[in-house]
Amino acid sequence: MGSLSRIGARTLALACAAGILSTGSAAVAVAAPSTTAEIIIIDGYTQTVKESSGTAVLCPTNQVLLGRSHSGDENGSTTYYCGLILIDGQQVRVGAPTWSASQRESNSFFAAPGDHVLVGRQHSGDENGSTRYATATMSAWGRTVELTSYRWSPSQKESSSYSKAGDYEVMVGRQHTGDENGQTQYQYARIVD
Structure with a gap:
């Protein structure tokens, strides 16, 4: 049997990844132009909870946070957006989650450790x-997936906020001040092949 072309392998990887996801999916980014590896991020699991409920939200196995939105006060809804990452057709493995210490929301700042x-x-x-917050490492092809180009999103009012990672990015941090009328920012980092 002959080998698959690069496009055929990519199509097969996307089809396999789509079968893994429990919700509809769409490719967010394809083929990072500045790298030799093909990086694909696919929208995955989404969960909405009452913000004040104390519900711990974790992305499913091998998915990571890509974004978050919130509307209203502490009794409003918060939605978490997870995603799946492929590098050269291989699904990125996400390690076991490690939970941070708790902090007061009205003056909170959290940035995940490097990578x-x-x-x-x-x-x-x-x-x-x-x-x-829960953090984890990522790996593919037997090595750690590295992150670079860390950036903070512009501030926005928490009670009507929405933020999602850009091309080839994942969420790595968040900060918030005040109540639902206070400001929230998100930190993102770019995946290195």
Whole structure:
């Protein structure tokens, strides 16, 4: 049997990845132009919870956080957007999550350690309640997936916020001040092949 062409291999990898996901998927980014590896990020699992409920949200196995949105006060809804990453057709493996210590939401700042990505978050109560984050490492082809080009999103009002990673990016941090009328920012980093 002959070998698959690069395009055939990519199509097969996308079809396999689509079968893995429990929700509809769409490719977010294809073939990073500045690298030799083909990096594909596919929208995956999405979960919406009541912000104040204390529900711990974790992306499914081998998915990472790509974005978050929130509407209203602490009784409003928060939606988490996870995704799956392929590098040269191989699904990136995401390590076991490690939870951070809790911190007061109204003056919170969290940035994952180097080459770690956010995979979950938990919040209880209002702005005086506690928030914690889950992080993990990523690997492909037997090596750690590295991150570069760390950046913070512009500030936005928490009660009507939406932010999602750009091309070839994953979410690695978040900061918030005040109540639902306070400002929120997200930190993203770019995947290195």
